[in-house]
Amino acid sequence: MVAAARRRTGRTLEAMEVAYLHGGLRLAGYACIAELHRLGLVRAMSGTLVAVSTSTSLPDRAPKLLIAVRNGLKQPHSWQTLRHDAHVLRAGAALGTRLIRRDWMLSAARQRRLRLLAIPGLLVAGWYLIQVVILAMDFTATTPSDTLTRNQAKATGAALCERPGGR
Numbered sequence: 001m002v003a004a005a006r007r008r009t010g011r012t013l014e015a016m017e018v019a020y021l022h023g024g025l026r027l028a029g030y031a032c033i034a035e036l037h038r039l040g041l042v043r044a045m046s047g048t049l050v051a052v053s054t055s056t057s058l059p060d061r062a063p064k065l066l067i068a069v070r071n072g073l074k075q076p077h078s079w080q081t082l083r084h085d086a087h088v089l090r091a092g093a094a095l096g097t098r099l100i101r102r103d104w105m106l107s108a109a110r111q112r113r114l115r116l117l118a119i120p121g122l123l124v125a126g127w128y129l130i131q132v133v134i135l136a137m138d139f140t141a142t143t144p145s146d147t148l149t150r151n152q153a154k155a156t157g158a159a160l161c162e163r164p165g166g167r
Contacts (some may be wrong), residue, residue, distance in 0.1 A: 013104075016063055016097065021104060024090035029083050032069040042073055050076045065091040 013021075019031035036042040039059075043052055058067060058078070058122060066082070068091040072082045082088060099105045 014063060016065060017104075020092075020095055020099060022152060025083060025089075025096075028065060028095060029069060029091060030086070031078055032063075032066045033079065033153060036070055036073075042071060048076045048078055049073055049082070063091075063095070065095055067091070 015035070016028050016031045020028040020126065033042060033044075037044070039056075041053055041056060041058075042049055044050075044096065065088070068085070068087040072085045072088055077085075083092075096105065100107050
């Protein structure tokens with residue numbers, strides 16, 4: 001996914017952006033927590049996240065969501081409660097807006113418009129599929145015994161219609 005992103009835009013997507021594309025704020029938050037854990041700034045204890053060091057600075061140009069998650073962990077939290085924090089929600093919305101602006105995601109209005117435009121096309125496609133199935137079904141298909149009976153009926157009918165004397 002990241003390699004495809006580099007080919008398309010000339011810039012590599014961050015792991016958090018890829019996570020947001022696949023699972024929204026929940027997965028992006030997990031990517032932030034993993035990054036903070038990798039940097040040694042957070043540790044997990046029985047479902048609760050604890051900030052180890054709040055004085056250590058984050059790397060330059062750190063994403064806003066990463067900063068918001070780290071600031072939210074000044075007191076022990078679980079991710080379930082942290083993702084309802086106003087700063088985390090605002091940073092997640094900004095990340096989603098940035099991905100929409102870069103055409104990696106569709107806005108809600110574009111999703112709605114595409115759904116509405118797709119309905120007539122799906123109905124037409126369904127109608128033609130039904131027509132093809134009906135035409136493909138051969139309602140006049142006969143079995144060999146039906147053919148034999150028809151041939152016998154034709155021969156009998158021809159024999160009965162013959163005039164004596166061959167005229």
